[in-house]
Amino acid sequence: MAPFVHLHVHSYYSFCRGANSLEELCATAQRLGFRALALTDTNGVYGLVRFLEIAREYDLVPLIGTEIRTDTERAVLLCKSQRGYSNLSRLLTLRHLDPHFRLAEALPAHAEDLIVLTDQPALLARWARELGTDSVYAELRPGPNRRRLLRFARQHGLRPVATNGVHFATPSDYRVHR
DSSP states (O other): OOOOOOOSBOOTTSTTTOOSOHHHHHHHHHHTTOSEEEEOOBTOOTTHHHHHHHHHHTTOEEEEEEEEEOSSOEEEEEESSHHHHHHHHHHHHHHHHOTTOOHHHHGGGGOTTEEEEEOOHHHHHHHHHHHOSSSEEEEEOSSTTHHHHHHHHHHTTOEEEEOOOBOOSSGGGHHHHO
16 A cells, blocks of 8 residues: 655745644654655745655655645646746636636646646546546545545546645644644
8 A cells, every 4th residue: 555645735925824844744754654745835835845845754745736726726736847837837827817827727728747637526527628637637535525426436437535725834833833
């Protein structure tokens, strides 16, 4: 069985969302025996350079990504390569420059070498049609809609991936996150 990796993680660079520093997240991941850790701060890669340094200090494989959010859309994007990072940067630039940005429309032109996770059925159906199912995953997060989303994923030939939407490293950090 493949080792577990958190693919949806927010640091304190996700303003008003993440509670912990990059060092606290990496130290906790190492202590728990993880080999890799993703950083998917909201609408940006603000702590990326420092994350790469700290992850290596803790012998973790750093996975680069972001959670792009709009008023109505949400998806985690993870980079497979430098080309994926270039596309991620392009999408983030569009997100910040265009007040009418819609991820549903923007992603297909910039999806090369990106892994896409979302729990929104309309986005999953659209991107499965437009991008194929190799890099689009149904993100199963804790909550009441998991079973429904899993059925939807199976009906549309999409693979599910379980995530937690990590916003704090330890239970004692929850108060900061709230």
